[in-house]
Amino acid sequence: MKRLSxxxxxxxxxxxxxxxxxxALVYAGLAALVVVLALVTGGSVWRALVAAALVFxxxxxxxxxxxxxxxxxxxxxxxxxxx
Numbered sequence: 001m002k003r004l005s006x007x008x009x010x011x012x013x014x015x016x017x018x019x020x021x022x023x024a025l026v027y028a029g030l031a032a033l034v035v036v037l038a039l040v041t042g043g044s045v046w047r048a049l050v051a052a053a054l055v056f057x058x059x060x061x062x063x064x065x066x067x068x069x070x071x072x073x074x075x076x077x078x079x080x081x082x083x
Contacts, residue, residue: 015071023063031056 016022031052038048 019067019071020064023062027056027059030059031047053081 034055035045035048036053037043057080
C-alpha cells in the first residue's frame with residue numbers, strides 16, 4: 001500500500017519584495033469577490049461586507065504573523081533537542 005507524503009517546506013524559497021502588502025492585497029481582492037458575488041446573486045450586501053471585513057482582518061493578521069516569523073528565522077518548526 002502506498003502512503004501519501006508531503007515534502008517538508010523548502011527553505012530556499014525567496015521572500016517577495018513586499019510580503020505584508022502583497023498578502024493584504026490578495027485578501028482584499030478575495031473580500032471584494034465575496035461582496036461582488038453577494039451583489040450578483042441577490043444576497044445581503046451588508047452581511048457580505050461584514051463577513052468579508054472580518055475574514056480579511058483575520059486572514060491578513062494571520063499571514064502577517066507567518067511572514068514575521070519567517071523573516072525572523074523562526075518558521076515554527078519543532079527544534080531538535082540536543083542530548
